[in-house]
Amino acid sequence: MTIKILADSACDLTDKETKQYNIDIVPLTVHLHGEDYEDGITISPKKVYEAMREGASTKTSQVSPQTFKTIFTSYAKKNQALVYLAFSSELSGTCQTAKMMANEVKEQYPDAQIHVLDTKCASLGYGLVVIRAAKLAQKGASVDEILEMATYHATHMEHIFTVDDLEYLYRGGRVSKTAAFVGSLLKIKPILHVDDGKLIPIEKIRGSKRILTRMIEIMAERGTDIQNQTIAISHGDDIERAEQLAALIKEKFGYKDIIIEMVGSVIGAHSGPGTIALFFLNDKNK
Structure with missing residues (x-):
């Protein structure tokens, strides 16, 4: 019997991808306007x-x-084997809950x-880690x-991203109120990455024009075997800038196939509109 792959909705894969690779998705919850949504x-x-x-406030739950x-x-x-690949435990309690329930069922x-x-x-x-496992x-x-x-792909997966408004990261406890205020005032855009599951600032860029170029530079510095791996871009309802970033990647690396999807509701509730994220491996594709 084929081993089943389970992920949660924070992987931001579309129905097309989950059906193609036979992946089951369990949804996190978004709280908006006093209602709970899957x-x-x-x-x-x-x-x-x-x-x-x-101006609406959004919250999420595991x-x-x-x-x-x-x-x-x-x-x-x-008696079918199930592998649940979980959203970072540093960003959600979902993984820990799953481990507790797995032990209880056992x-x-x-x-x-x-x-x-x-x-x-x-x-x-x-999502790229989940697809690799599902294949x-x-x-x-x-x-x-x-x-x-x-484990290999997750360990070597780079997350390079920026947000359009630091206020959303402040609401989620990722930056101080002062940093959010000063950043907005000076039009400072942060570049962040994920290190051992945590959101870590890399640097700050003044103005938005240089952001995409700098993301490409970081990709060149950190990426390995770029032409032989799957690259992905996610965006907070800003397909135009996502496609601009994809064009820069194709121009720089001669790379053609790039997955572009919208940042899902759960992560988007904390990162906000205008988020742009780039994902690639920093070691050889396996």
């Missing part, structure tokens, strides 16, 4: 960004313990093949092979 199911990123532009228990129990009962079903891996990744950086699963790879490959 990310990617009952709310779209576009709606979240439009609300944020109008997958519930009962949801994980129900999913894991269903696979345990039919108490009742000792032979259950339920595996949880903290990718320490987010958005399409996470292996479709080819009949073992659990150990899938976990080993997913």
